[in-house]
Amino acid sequence: MFDDKIPRKLFLKSGLITGASALLGSIFFGSGDSQGVGEQSSEGVETDEPAHPGVDHNGMTAIGKVDHEKNGFDPHEMLTDWDTGKVSTLPNGQRLREFQMIAVDKEIEVAPGIHFPAWTYNGRVPGPTMRCTEGDRVRVEFINSGSHPHTIHFHGIHSATMDGVPGNGPGIINPGESFTYEFDAEPFGCHLYHCHSMPLKRHMHKGLYGGFIVDPAPENHPEFEEVARSRLLGTPENEEWQELFMVMNGFDTNFDADNEIYAANTVAFAYQQKPIPIKHDKPTRVYLVNVTEFDPINSFHLHANFFDYYDHGTTLYPTKETIDTVMLCQAQRGILEFSFEDFEPGRYMFHAHQAEFAELGWMSFFEVINENKDVV
Numbered sequence: 001m002f003d004d005k006i007p008r009k010l011f012l013k014s015g016l017i018t019g020a021s022a023l024l025g026s027i028f029f030g031s032g033d034s035q036g037v038g039e040q041s042s043e044g045v046e047t048d049e050p051a052h053p054g055v056d057h058n059g060m061t062a063i064g065k066v067d068h069e070k071n072g073f074d075p076h077e078m079l080t081d082w083d084t085g086k087v088s089t090l091p092n093g094q095r096l097r098e099f100q101m102i103a104v105d106k107e108i109e110v111a112p113g114i115h116f117p118a119w120t121y122n123g124r125v126p127g128p129t130m131r132c133t134e135g136d137r138v139r140v141e142f143i144n145s146g147s148h149p150h151t152i153h154f155h156g157i158h159s160a161t162m163d164g165v166p167g168n169g170p171g172i173i174n175p176g177e178s179f180t181y182e183f184d185a186e187p188f189g190c191h192l193y194h195c196h197s198m199p200l201k202r203h204m205h206k207g208l209y210g211g212f213i214v215d216p217a218p219e220n221h222p223e224f225e226e227v228a229r230s231r232l233l234g235t236p237e238n239e240e241w242q243e244l245f246m247v248m249n250g251f252d253t254n255f256d257a258d259n260e261i262y263a264a265n266t267v268a269f270a271y272q273q274k275p276i277p278i279k280h281d282k283p284t285r286v287y288l289v290n291v292t293e294f295d296p297i298n299s300f301h302l303h304a305n306f307f308d309y310y311d312h313g314t315t316l317y318p319t320k321e322t323i324d325t326v327m328l329c330q331a332q333r334g335i336l337e338f339s340f341e342d343f344e345p346g347r348y349m350f351h352a353h354q355a356e357f358a359e360l361g362w363m364s365f366f367e368v369i370n371e372n373k374d375v376v
Contacts, residue, residue: 060359061269064112068267071108073124075265076274079244082213082233083128090137097132097185098139103146103195103208110251110261111268111361118207119146119195125266126247126291127193127210131233134188134217143178150203153196154212155331158183165196172197188216188231190287190313190333192247205252205293207266211245213287216316224316231285231316242278245287248298248328248352248362259294261361262352268361275347275365278340280373284366286336287313290328298362300336301325301353307338325353345370 068074085097101121108118108125121127132138144150149172153164161169162183170179195208216228229237249266250259261268278284292298301324308318309326313335320326326334340348345368352362 060363061272062112062361065273066109066112066267066270071124071267072106073266075263075267075270076276078124078126078129078265079246079276081129082131082245084131084233085138094135094137095133096137096139098141099128099130100141100143101127101152102143103150105146108207108266110253110263110266114253114261114268116207116251116253116261119148119150119203120207121152121210125207125209126249126289127208129211129213129245130193131213131215132185133215133232134185134220136185138181138183138185140181141178142173142181144173144175147175148203149174149197150195150208151197152181152193154181154183154193155191156183156212156214157186163196166198185214187314188214188228190289190310190335192289192291192331192333194291194331201257201293204291205250209247209249209291211247211287211289213245213313221316227316240282242282242284243287244276244284246289248288248290248292248300250292250295250298250357252294257294259292259360262292262298262357263361264364269363271364275367278348278366278368280340280343280345280368280370283337283339283341287333288326288328288336289333290330292330295354295357297327297329297354298357299325299327299353301351302336302338303349305338305340305343305348307336310335310337340366340368340370342373343368343370344373344375346375 083099085099088096090096104120104123106118106120106123107115110116118125140152142152151164151173162181163169164181166172173179191212191214193210193212195203197203215232218225218228218232221228226237229235230241232238246264248264251261252258253260264271288300290298306322306324309320309323311319311334328334347365347367350364350366351358
């Protein structure tokens with residue numbers, strides 16, 4: 001459908017979207033105030049055309065708003081809407097967390113005017129962010145109400161029959177069928193779940209994935225008990241943190257095995273149009289997952305600050321310290337920790353450092369709130 005010789009961003013910016021618009025909708029990137037008018041062209045000739053039309057950061061966004069209510073999910077609420085399940089205690093004293101996951105086909109809006117025929121868990125992309133504690137028994141009733149065979153494959157440690165892959169255990173769950181996955185939550189860390197039906201890249205790209213966070217049990221880590229308690233949801237130490245969950249994803253709107261839209265938590269430019277508020281007196285922890293299909297890597301870059309990084313979240317000490325960019329392959333995830341204490345209030349950018357991804361939606365801001373500091 002696309003001419004391979006036309007770069008995706010040029011195609012989208014140029015307004016050439018006509019015949020493809022049934023799937024692409026009509027995204028138009030704001031131009032902002034023109035800059036660079038009268039600068040020399042690459043051939044050294046004076047031109048009235050902007051040297052870099054429409055690429056100032058005020059203009060590098062989409063015009064219009066996505067209807068989050070119609071979508072049935074809001075990327076800002078997704079930052080913190082942990083699903084801790086229905087909690088009870090088993091006869092052996094072990095904590096049980098029960099979840100229900102339903103696969104449904106659903107059209108979602110991924111950028112203003114651009115609708116995508118998704119396959120979803122519980123009607124949202126990404127699916128619910130499941131959160132439990134190391135050692136919990138996890139029980140997930142999966143109902144396939146979609147039009148295609150699906151599974152749930154959890155990253156973590158579990159038996160072969162609970163792996164959610166074709167030909168192993170229950171294998172594929174066909175439309176109208178159900179299965180209950182059950183396993184103990186281990187290891188602690190920032191994980192994910194996703195459909196493992198074939199073709200895998202299509203089932204994942206269509207939206208069947210979500211976060212699976214296992215908090216460390218402090219009693220299991222006496223040497224790092226304070227750190228473990230800071231990650232354990234509901235503890236006083238955890239409440240001292242601002243915790244956020246983000247999935248880096250992309251959408252191939254014309255099904256040519258190449259993404260046209262990129263985002264964190266699905267909606268392009270959502271955190272640029274409405275920045276994420278950050279209190280200066282609380283450190284920030286970001287649970288980050290990369291499920292971008294078709295592109296081998298994605299990245300997270302923070303402006304004007306640095307962070308410590310815990311690869312996969314499976315350690316209580318940073319595996320990288322004082323960095324401002326991290327690169328993740330598909331399904332890789334980690335925990336970022338940083339602080340804006342003593343920073344002046346204002347907007348601090350974060351985005352993919354692949355410029356094309358940023359220009360196509362993966363561009364965001366934190367809004368730092370500091371009543372004790374003036375803007376310089």
